Amino acid sequence: MEKWSYQPAQDHGLAPVERARSVRREAGLISTITHAAWWTGVRSYLTLWHRLRIVGRENLPVEPPFVLVANHASHLDALVLAAPMSTRLRDVVFPIAAADVFFENGPVSLFASMMLNALPMHRANRGRHALADLRSRLVEEPCAYILFPEGARSRTGEMLKVKAGIGMMVAGLDVPVVPCWLDGCFEAMRPGCVVPRPRVITVHVGKAERFVDQPNTREGWDAVAERLEGRIKALRPVRG
């Protein structure tokens, strides 16, 4: 008789807050329900308050794994990118959030995990290690990341230089990376702004690109970063 195979949750044995902070977190029934409720709310809010519009929706992948990358100028960005995803993908689409902001204290960590389904990215000295963890999860199970490769929000609305981190995550992997340009998020809620203003937000979704041929080395990472920076900037609509 063939043996049954059990796969305990990857986060088994972690206390609630540690579990929220774990890159290996897996959603259960309760999280599925809270994610669904949160994202339904966010979707309605974005539609009503910001008239959210997606240009190039056909470029959004339907099946994981994939990575969405975009310019970053507002706390709204992750919401705007995650909201259009199909309900079926709710538990496997993970916005990558700064650990020092979203995973520092207990209640905020629980919010980030139960509602946003965010995974932590450590920016300072643990950055390389954190990226390796995220990369291995992307390879081992079908999941999708939303991340902002500039590594911080732009204070001017102009795009910052894309960091090599995105390259460390995807160079050499056969995972589609989808560049997006978020238009209007900076105007709606620039850094420092607390209450979002009712500005129209448009997402421009570009064609996916794979970096399977790029070596997982310094040169490969820089090449991926440079390439994606160009792709994201190219999506920016030209204003007349």
Added chain:
Amino acid sequence: MNARWWDIEHAVDHPAVRVMLLMVAGLLVGAGVIIGVLSVLGKLKSEMRTELIRRTVAWGVMVPVVVGPILIAPAWGGLMMGVVSLLCYREFARATGLFREKALSALVAVSIGVITFSVVDHWYGFFMALGPLSIVVILAAATLRDEPKGYIQRIGLASLAVLLFGVCLGHAGYLCNDGTYRPMVLLLLACVGLNDIFAFCCGKLIGGAKLAPTTSPGKTISGAVGAITLTTVTFVVLGSMVFTAGPLSQMHHLIVMGIMVSTAGILGDLTISSVKRDIGIKDMGVVIPGHGGVLDRCNSLLLTAPAFFHYVGYFQGVGLDTPTRVISGGLGP
């Protein structure tokens, strides 16, 4: 507000309830004093001391959380057991991987919810029907995915979960529907809890051959024998205050029930140990400091609750003296 939902005036009317509450409070305070004295005398290593303190504090939190609702009113006792069942199921699902089957997992959770409803409603027929009915629904729903690979494992785990956490633990909740449920439920919980402690202490003091070394290396035969002896004595002493009239007040019934509660407790513990060994994990969770998960704490109740319930039910009847179908009553014919 009727007495099913709010009956705190009668919480400690029964002398056996008062005795058991005092006993538990005494044990907790006593444990604290012993730990304090031993650490002042320097007989405790610091890790051992931290561990003992954590365990005792955990007991100090668990006892009011569990006993409180039982004392307040029957409905809260049933609801509390329902919540415990769901927490146990959550740990079981995450340990076995069943939680990834979202639809099946939701069905199990709903089944436990409906079983809890039948408990709070005091609807025995429905309560008995829900075990098989839940399995019918799970088997049928699981076929709809049209994916035979792994089917038996999925439905096997889901059915087991309904039976263990919905039906078996549900019996502990259903006991709350009896007219004099407080002493009975507290007697069961006290003896199940003490049984673990007796087994631990006897095993540590006497040592000797292992009971089931592959399943649970910590358990010894001496521990089991000691636990059965001491729990039976405790059950007879406390039980004679709980069952004051009727057939169950006879000595031989009390002895049989004591042995049954203790044996089923040890076997329930071994059941969950076997599950954990099969999966390859040490604890089911980390919710209760020093104890592990909720399921690690409730494992002894899994087999004890139905055994005790039906023993009492056969010889005396459970809940025959209280109104039935208190919520759904208006719906039926």
